[in-house]
Each structure stands twice: as C-alpha cells, then as structure tokens.
Amino acid sequence: MENIVLIPGDGIGKEITTAVTSILDAAGAEINWIECKAGEMAYKELGNPLPDETVEAMEKYRIALKGPLTTPVGAGFRSINVALRQKFDLYSNIRPAKSLPNIESPFRAVDLVIFRENTQGLYFGKEMWMDEEKTHAESVAVVTRKASEKIITSAFDFAVKYHRKKITLVHKANILKLTTGLFLEIGKEIAQKYPSIEFEDLIVDNMAMQMVMRPERFDVIVTTNLFGDILSDLASGLVGGLGITGAANIGDDAAMFEAVHGSAPDIAGKGLANPTALLFSALLMLEYLDKPRLAEKIRSAVYTVLQDHKDVCTPDVGGNGTTFTYADAICRLLRD
Ligand SMILES: NC(=O)c1ccc[n+]([C@@H]2O[C@H](COP(=O)([O-])OP(=O)(O)OC[C@H]3O[C@@H](n4cnc5c(N)ncnc54)[C@H](O)[C@@H]3O)[C@@H](O)[C@H]2O)c1
DSSP states (O other): OEEEEEEOOSTTHHHHHHHHHHHHHHTTOOEEEEEOOOSHHHHHHHSOSSOHHHHHHHHHHOEEEEOOOOOOSSSSSOOHHHHHHHHTTOOEEEEEEEOOTTOOOSOSOOEEEEEEEOSSBGGGOOEEESSTTSOOEEEOOBOOHHHHHHHHHHHHHHHHHTTOOEEEEEEOTTTSTTHHHHHHHHHHHHHTTOTTSEEEEEEHHHHHHHHHHOGGGOOEEEEOHHHHHHHHHHHHHHHTOGGGOEEEEEOSSOEEEEESSOOOTTTTTTTOOOOHHHHHHHHHHHHHTTOHHHHHHHHHHHHHHHHHOGGGSOGGGTOSOOHHHHHHHHHHHHHO
C-alpha cells in the first residue's frame, strides 16, 4: 500500500478527485489516500489556505495528488500552488500534451512534453508598490544557475530515458538578456553533454506562433516559469483543451501531481468537469512510483472509452455524459 496525500481542492476539485481515485482503485493501484485540505475552502473553513496538517502530511509522505486550488485575483492570499512548489522545491513542472483518439482538433500527431521551471522566474512572487498612491508596481524575476541547471538537466535526462529526439529551449534573451539569457547560456552548456539529443532555442513569441502552425515539430520543450505556464495551456488547446492534460511537479525528494487546469468555477458542481487531466496526472504519479504497466493499463482503458463510448464522455470533448458516467465506463473496463 502506498500512502499518498490527496488534496481535493476547490471548485471542480471534489468531483474530479472522486472520479480519479475510483479509477485508480478499480485498476488495483493499492493506494491509501490521506485526505488533506488546502485552498479557498480551507481558508473559509479553517482561516488558513494551507493548514499545518496538510504541510505536515506532505512532509511525512512526500507524494501528493492535488485538485485545483482557487487563487484570489489581485488582493487576498498568495497562490498555495506556488507556495507548495517552492516549499518542497518541486522544481520540475512536467506537462505532456498528446493527441488523443476521437477528440476534435486541427492536429492529429501532437506529442510534446513541456518542462517548466517551477520555483523562480516572474512567478517568484516578489512584487511591490513603488509609491503610496499605488500607481506604480514592480515585480522581480529570478533566474539562478542552480535552478536552471536542474530543470534543463531533468529535461535532457527525460529525453534520453524516453527515447525523445529533440529539446527546444524557449527564452526571450533578446530583451531579458540577464535572466532568460542566463537560462539560454546554461541550456547550451548542458546540450554539449547530450550529443545524441538535438538542441534548438526559440524566442517565446516565435515559439507561440510555431506551436499553433506546426506543433508536430516539437518534442521536449524546456523553459522558464511564466513562459511554461502560458505555453502549456496553449499546448492543451492543441490537443482538445484543459480537461485532458495532466502534469507533475517533481523535486529531488517530493512530488505533487495535478492537472494543468484551475478550479473551473463556471462548471463546478454540475458534473461537467472532465477528470482526464487529473487522471493523466495520476498516471504520471504511477510512473513515478515505478508502476508503468498499471499506468498503461489505465491509459488504454481511457483510449477505449474515448474511441468506442464517446456518448458517456464529458461535453468538453464532444460527449453527452458527466464526470461520473465517464469514470464509471473506465472503471468497468478495468474491472472486466
Ligand atoms: N494548479 C491550480 O490549482 C490552478 C491552475 C490554474 C488556475 N487555478 C485557479 O483556478 C481558478 C479559475 O481559473 P481560470 O478560470 O482562469 O482557469 P480554469 O482552468 O479553471 O478554467 C478555464 C476554462 O477551462 C474549463 N475547464 C477547466 N478545467 C476543466 C475540466 N477539467 N473539464 C472541463 N472544462 C474545464 C473551465 O470550465 C473554463 O471555461 C483561479 O482561481 C485560478 O487561480 C489553479
């Protein structure tokens, strides 16, 4: 039995975590879920968006499956997602985007993986007002050699392990010459150590255009925090939307698995949320736990349901079903 911290989170979080844990149980994953609170709900119930018990459970068990957390826009508490990533030094945010069967998209053969630096960049969270009238705000972007080396090396190691051919490093070193310039310089150095992997670099605006014109040409992408955040939502759009792309936050001795999407307040409580994104995050977790065959068995059941039982799927991918008709169909296949 693996002990895994489960944070259902806000908005659609409860629906999709219930669906995903039922699928993992049906597949025989043998997980003991340690349920913990975080986010807006925790703030309303306990006055703290990141309760001590949740941090203690993360410190003890080191692996979490997390639903989305609402972050107030403008004023209010700081992002708990960012706080957790920084606290446990989860420096690699890995976000695969792959074309799926029977899902409408202009592209058929997208299979890319974004490695986003997860603890620094403009996401560092150091912002300040420069005058008392609050008419002038500034934000600090942080890029260090140490953190850049870690994320870029993990992207290259991933490419070698999974027989990927090319790394594209994305930057804005023509303008942000010191911060993303440093990231690019380190990428070029590290690329020398991996002669079997092709290496290229692209400026982020060009990258955004190339991704929507010819996404099939990309393989593994590595970039700084904010660029990775934006490009990975873009990548989700290339393969059918936010409901179907999972993600992993991995550090040297802790990991947290969560979907790319947020708490989707517009559809929360309606049974319309697609749990595939969180399920694919859970499959990354099974691979991390060295259970690739179990992950493959579940992925294959998902593909079968998308291909042969589209009616039970959620509306975002063209179905007429709900979170639970879809999860039930996958569970049934896994139990057969
Ligand atoms: N990792 C996280 O916890 C995380 C990530 C992004 C945003 N957020 C937070 O989530 C809240 C809402 O953010 P937002 O509205 O900008 O983005 P969002 O990702 O929640 O929603 C964007 C759009 O995608 C749809 N969508 C998202 N997930 C879906 C799913 N599983 N199935 C079907 N449709 C889905 C939503 O209905 C909405 O129309 C904000 O408070 C934001 O800070 C959290």
